[in-house]
Amino acid sequence: MPEIRQIRVLENILKANDYMAQRLRADWSAAGTFVVNLLSSPGSGKTTLLEATLPRLMKDYRVGVLEGDLETERDAQRIRALGIPVLQITTGGTCHLESHMIEQAWDSLKAEGPFDFLFIENVGNLVCPSSYDLGEHLRVVLLSVPEGDDKPAKYPKAFRTSQALLITKSDLIDYFDFSVDDAVSDARDLRPDIAEFRVSAKTGAGLEDWLDYLLQRRAASESVSGTR
Amino acid sequence: MPEIRQIRVLENILKANDYMAQRLRADWSAAGTFVVNLLSSPGSGKTTLLEATLPRLMKDYRVGVLEGDLETERDAQRIRALGIPVLQITTGGTCHLESHMIEQAWDSLKAEGPFDFLFIENVGNLVCPSSYDLGEHLRVVLLSVPEGDDKPAKYPKAFRTSQALLITKSDLIDYFDFSVDDAVSDARDLRPDIAEFRVSAKTGAGLEDWLDYLLQRRAASESVSGTR
Numbered sequence: 001m002p003e004i005r006q007i008r009v010l011e012n013i014l015k016a017n018d019y020m021a022q023r024l025r026a027d028w029s030a031a032g033t034f035v036v037n038l039l040s041s042p043g044s045g046k047t048t049l050l051e052a053t054l055p056r057l058m059k060d061y062r063v064g065v066l067e068g069d070l071e072t073e074r075d076a077q078r079i080r081a082l083g084i085p086v087l088q089i090t091t092g093g094t095c096h097l098e099s100h101m102i103e104q105a106w107d108s109l110k111a112e113g114p115f116d117f118l119f120i121e122n123v124g125n126l127v128c129p130s131s132y133d134l135g136e137h138l139r140v141v142l143l144s145v146p147e148g149d150d151k152p153a154k155y156p157k158a159f160r161t162s163q164a165l166l167i168t169k170s171d172l173i174d175y176f177d178f179s180v181d182d183a184v185s186d187a188r189d190l191r192p193d194i195a196e197f198r199v200s201a202k203t204g205a206g207l208e209d210w211l212d213y214l215l216q217r218r219a220a221s222e223s224v225s226g227t228r
Numbered sequence: 229m230p231e232i233r234q235i236r237v238l239e240n241i242l243k244a245n246d247y248m249a250q251r252l253r254a255d256w257s258a259a260g261t262f263v264v265n266l267l268s269s270p271g272s273g274k275t276t277l278l279e280a281t282l283p284r285l286m287k288d289y290r291v292g293v294l295e296g297d298l299e300t301e302r303d304a305q306r307i308r309a310l311g312i313p314v315l316q317i318t319t320g321g322t323c324h325l326e327s328h329m330i331e332q333a334w335d336s337l338k339a340e341g342p343f344d345f346l347f348i349e350n351v352g353n354l355v356c357p358s359s360y361d362l363g364e365h366l367r368v369v370l371l372s373v374p375e376g377d378d379k380p381a382k383y384p385k386a387f388r389t390s391q392a393l394l395i396t397k398s399d400l401i402d403y404f405d406f407s408v409d410d411a412v413s414d415a416r417d418l419r420p421d422i423a424e425f426r427v428s429a430k431t432g433a434g435l436e437d438w439l440d441y442l443l444q445r446r447a448a449s450e451s452v453s454g455t456r
Binding site: 041042043069070071072074093095123124125126127128131144146147148150151153154155156157169172175 | 269270271297298299300302321323351352353354355356359372374375376378379381382383384385397400403
């Protein structure tokens with residue numbers, strides 16, 4: 001049966017992926033680089049969130065970005081326009097980033113460091129990326145209001161494996177039949193301690209809380225690892 | 229190298245998938261059932277499109293639906309509420325539908341037929357489903373306005389393998405910085421003959437053209453196969 005063979009190989013790939021991810025995380029922790037992995041459907045606003053977040057963060061912190069896409073360098077170009085070191089990973093057909101891709105890209109990007117924050121924008125896909133640890137310290141899933149409040153229940157792993165849920169395009173909340181309570185309640189059924197933010201890159205709403213959270217998480221991670 | 233092994237197994241799975249898909253398509257053609265496979269990101273409005281399309285189609289045609297999701301029966305419940313025979317396929321973790329899943333589900337659903345149209349709503353994912361022929365006669369990719377006009381360039385295979393592109397939630401076009409021309413031009417670079425429709429399930433705009441297209445495609449398919 002083809003399915004059974006697929007699962008067996010996948011387990012090996014996942015083990016190899018996790019091994020390399022742990023090594024990356026240890027290296028980043030030692031260097032004081034706090035790494036955030038952004039997950040979502042295509043078009044939920046990952047790049048737009050970075051465009052709104054990074055200029056505020058850059059005032060006090062050194063920031064780098066790794067962009068993941070099947071094709072095109074469009075997202076990297078948008079980040080580079082902000083004057084931020086960035087590298088685009090184009091996966092060809094692969095539907096997610098894996099830690100060996102990150103290691104390769106990081107090898108190139110780190111010459112432009114050191115970095116206090118590294119953001120990884122995963123391939124737009126609410127399914128596959130959730131199975132791949134990239135060595136990040138913080139995984140954040142974005143859910144945009146136009147997508148609908150039923151996504152946590154329908155795509156559980158992305159929400160179960162994320163420490164924070166960002167409800168994006170929150171300026172559209174009155175236009176859509178989207179219940180924040182339902183979305184958050186379904187996400188909390190999967191992960192009771194998930195942090196939740198409602199943000200609009202368009203109006204700026206919620207961005208201060210999101211930034212505070214990033215700084216708190218970075219500070220907590222430093223005090224645990226004891227570096228710097 | 230894990231990647232190479234993954235590709236080899238994937239090729240075998242794809243061959244098995246295509247073999248079964250061809251058999252399904254032949255059976256459906258012989259029975260006069262025209263099959264449509266709907267692909268898109270999560271939350272692009274596949275179920276909402278079906279809710280707007282099927283009541284119009286049901287006046288003159290017998291319609292069935294297969295719903296694909298990782299988890300939950302929510303979409304099938306929405307379709308069943310219209311009085312349409314429907315079966316939910318929950319894939320567990322699998323990020324796409326495969327033809328063996330369709331064959332199993334069809335074995336159950338066909339007792340409620342015969343059907344003139346069968347709609348398959350794939351798992352919400354703009355990457356993986358595009359690699360799996362399900363035996364459909366027509367593949368349709370949905371791109372919702374809030375997702376952004378850059379998606380054809382960034383997720384090319386979904387657009388290259390689809391005969392029709394539906395730009396959904398078109399009532400939001402003034403609210404977003406979305407260029408229909410850019411999206412369609414990028415899609416036509418990938419597939420010059422792709423048909424294009426702009427629809428809004430909310431306002432009803434564009435639905436008549438989309439229905440006419442479905443009927444034309446079904447009629448063309450019948451005259452080729454010579455059945456019925």
